[in-house]
Amino acid sequence: MPLPQPELPEPAHPEVDSMLSRKFGKEIANYFSGSPLNRVSFLRPDHAFLSSAFKHPSANFLLFNKLEPLLASPTALHYAKYSDVQSIIGDDPFVTSEEDQIAEYNSTTYTPLLIFLGLDESKQGFKYKEHYKGQPYFALDVTPKLSVTEAAEKLIKDVEGKGLAFSKGRVHMSLRAQEAAIYAEARHLLDWNARNPFCGQCGHPTMSVNGGFKRTCPPKDASLKLERPSCATRTGISNLSFPRTxxxxxxxxxxxxxxxxxxxxxxxxxxxxxxxxxxxxxxxxxxxxxxxxxxxxxxxxxxxxxxxxxxxxxxxxxxxxxxxxxxxxxxxxxxxxxxxxxxxxxxxxxxxxxxxxxxxxxxxxxxxxxxxxxxxxxxxxxxxxxxxxxxxxxxxxxxxxxxxx
Amino acid sequence: MPLPQPELPEPAHPEVDSMLSRKFGKEIANYFSGSPLNRVSFLRPDHAFLSSAFKHPSANFLLFNKLEPLLASPTALHYAKYSDVQSIIGDDPFVTSEEDQIAEYNSTTYTPLLIFLGLDESKQGFKYKEHYKGQPYFALDVTPKLSVTEAAEKLIKDVEGKGLAFSKGRVHMSLRAQEAAIYAEARHLLDWNARNPFCGQCGHPTMSVNGGFKRTCPPKDASLKLERPSCATRTGISNLSFPRTxxxxxxxxxxxxxxxxxxxxxxxxxxxxxxxxxxxxxxxxxxxxxxxxxxxxxxxxxxxxxxxxxxxxxxxxxxxxxxxxxxxxxxxxxxxxxxxxxxxxxxxxxxxxxxxxxxxxxxxxxxxxxxxxxxxxxxxxxxxxxxxxxxxxxxxxxxxxxxxx
Missing domain, CATH: 3.90.79.10 (Nucleoside Triphosphate Pyrophosphohydrolase)
Structure with missing residues (x-):
């Protein structure tokens, strides 16, 4: 049986009859591009923003088990809500500032990866400051492991009881175009975080910050008696701190x-x-x-x-x-x-x-x-x-x- | 005093009057592109090739001290010869196979970074198999440190005695275009190797292989009594093993x-x-x-x-x-x-x-x-x-x- 045919993304502004489009023709939007989300990347360090987006009733959570997304159908992702994910990630992972979280870092505490993907501005409801509105999207790793094993296994059983399933292999190629772009953002970030639990510069454990778009090498580790050695990624800007493409x-x-x-x-x-x-x-x-x-x-x-x-x-x-x-x-x-x-x-x-x-x-x-x-x-x-x-x-x-x- | 004006690279094939160039005009070659070297990337794992290129009398070695290249003038790089670098890197760093070097890895032994940049096919002399000819180019890190401190200090004193100098800051912008491209390749690779002495996946020390274009996480370390833990970068292909751009x-x-x-x-x-x-x-x-x-x-x-x-x-x-x-x-x-x-x-x-x-x-x-x-x-x-x-x-x-x- 052939898989459902995915939609290809439409050009970003099909109505624009610009000098560039007259000269070069319509822009080709390829599959996995064409995301409906505004990433508002400059708001990622702001935990007041992330906290209110996380707790908003409209917030959508895309769940991943071993890098496979939870699907509603072969062409659509399923999104969980705040009440579904509290057992895994707590009531508010952004209740303290990023600075405080880095100062209190403990390498023996497992925190499931939570990625802030962006705001769908076509949907009303959530609002932050004057300009930033739309339905918040997050991705969450619910792979059963370490301290969340039991809660994650229960959550997975619950969603599978509703007839939903995590995808198996690359069937994502049948997702609708906008869903494919949201999935691609989430998968890329989850994978990068998972591949880089240690600092390439000094070899010590790192932690995810900036809504999952940065990893930092904390100067202290509450599980150690001694201070960690100095690390070049802490002074100035190091590309190792940012996702690799x-x-x-x-x-x-x-x-x-x-x-x-x-x-x-x-x-x-x-x-x-x-x-x-x-x-x-x-x-x-x-x-x-x-x-x-x-x-x-x-x-x-x-x-x-x-x-x-x-x-x-x-x-x-x-x-x-x-x-x-x-x-x-x-x-x-x-x-x-x-x-x-x-x-x-x-x-x-x-x-x-x-x-x-x-x-x-x-x-x-x-x-x-x-x-x-x-x-x-x-x-x-x-x-x-x-x-x-x-x-x-x-x-x-x-x-x-x-x-x- | 204004710095000397660098040449901009010429288009790769200015004589080609193709359909693409008639439609889109001449290709713009930007500064730092336009390298004269063929990288022959597929020969990098072949130590017989690297060894003969390294020892060939025509081989050119671009020297770096703390990521700054040795200059002949504000517009030109200086290249050292085999006899100049033996004191730093030995008679033949490629005398054993890559496989053997990985098996004998010892994290307490310091090996200065040596990068194979490519062959300048416009220059005759060196030849390997039927197809691969040209002057070999390497980059070598001669920063005085650890076991090479004394030899490197002597080499630096010698070249400075000849009136040569390592550059200071980004004066590379005055290099002739082809030299700038060679420098850019060398600097990018040296920097990437230097930033990644540890494995981001498992936190253990890694080693440079493939002529400096790959880092591998060796399964053994002769300085340790115990085997190292398993690492995901050793099974299948991991992008962490390859240079980041x-x-x-x-x-x-x-x-x-x-x-x-x-x-x-x-x-x-x-x-x-x-x-x-x-x-x-x-x-x-x-x-x-x-x-x-x-x-x-x-x-x-x-x-x-x-x-x-x-x-x-x-x-x-x-x-x-x-x-x-x-x-x-x-x-x-x-x-x-x-x-x-x-x-x-x-x-x-x-x-x-x-x-x-x-x-x-x-x-x-x-x-x-x-x-x-x-x-x-x-x-x-x-x-x-x-x-x-x-x-x-x-x-x-x-x-x-x-x-x-």
């Missing part, structure tokens, strides 16, 4: 004459399945340089001009996919898979074949292609993947002389 | 009618100095969303369409600047500095005033403006900053209807 380049490669597109495949993919090339950006590379390096390393092709098309958050665990289109130079079109051994194959496809595959041969990696697909035909990634958007921009726009950027 | 958005904001540009200033900047807005991309944001969020948080302006212009590596310590142009929606042009308190001022400028400032009022932050600058006129960042390129693209292209992207 890994820039990744992903690119549709066009031939020098503009008529063909290069696609590659990994060994573990289903037969006939191809996609764009991709790889991590390295230190001190521009995106354009990273695109040229990765394409050469994986396929031997030499690119000239590179243009950035659109971007996509990818929360497995922490990527920013930067989608680009690059054009091969006339003398650089020969495929060589011998440099980096990542791909099983890479080859040039005619635009017509790719257009047909976009029509009949797309699906998620673990799913079947559509009913019109004929065995042996090219298979491609689904609309939720930026690879699909890049391939589509090239064969539906570029080869006809109007790249869709 | 923080995506940052920086954007020129155009008014709804396309005739004005929004610039902001921080309190600590010299009088009359303005620049583009900028900020870190957050988890699970697309670049386009991060641009809209940051512009609203810092200035209150609401943006519609956002287009990505070009990107710039920024090695202080580990940023990727993603340059964009965004256009305000007609009802969203009112400035409000009250949300995030980062800026002292943000206001709209007419294109003519900005064009004049690009002609007479640009300089580095600590430098004087040019001789034609008149006190009270607008001041702007220098050509080496992507902010300058974005502002220039807008006032020299966008307002005349042809954005330079």
């Amino acid at each position: 890994d820039p990744t380049v992903i690119m549709a490669v066009v031939s020098a004459n503009g008529r063909r597109i290069l696609l590659g495949r990994q060994k573990r993919w289903p037969p006939y399945w191809y996609s764009t090339l991709a790889g991590f950006l390295e230190p001190a590379e521009s995106v354009e340089e990273a695109v040229r390096r990765e394409v050469w390393e994986e396929s031997g092709i030499h690119l000239g001009r590179v243009v950035i098309h659109s971007t996509q958050p990818w929360p497995y665990p922490a990527n920013l996919m930067i989608g680009a289109i690059g054009q091969a130079i006339p003398s650089g079109e020969e495929v060589n898979l011998g440099h980096d051994a990542e791909l099983e194959d890479a080859k040039w496809f005619e635009a017509a074949e790719v257009r047909e595959a976009l029509r009949v041969g797309t699906s998620g990696l673990g799913e079947d292609a559509g009913p019109e697909y004929k065995e042996g035909g090219l298979r491609l990634p689904p609309k939720t993947a930026i690879a699909h958007q890049l391939i589509s921009a090239v064969v539906n726009g570029f080869v006809s002389g109007t790249p869709m950027i | 923080d995506p940052t958005v920086i954007m020129a904001v155009v008014s709804a009618n396309g005739r004005r540009i929004l610039l902001g200033r921080q309190k600590r900047w010299p009088p009359y100095w303005y620049s583009t807005l900028a900020g870190f991309l957050e988890p699970a944001e697309s670049v386009e969303e991060a641009v809209r969020r940051e512009v609203w948080e810092e200035s209150g302006i609401h943006l519609g369409r956002v287009v990505i212009h070009s990107t710039q590596p920024w090695p202080y310590p580990a940023n990727l600047m993603i340059g964009a142009i965004g256009q305000a929606i007609p009802s969203g042009e009112e400035v409000n500095l009250g949300h995030d308190a980062e800026l002292e001022d943000a206001k709209w400028f007419e294109a003519a005033e900005v064009r004049e400032a690009l002609r007479v009022g640009t300089s580095g932050l600590g430098e004087d403006a040019g001789p034609e600058y008149k006190e009270g006129g607008l001041r702007l960042p220098p050509k080496t900053a992507i902010a300058h390129q974005l502002i220039s693209a807008v006032v020299n292209g966008f307002v005349s209807g042809t954005p330079m992207i």
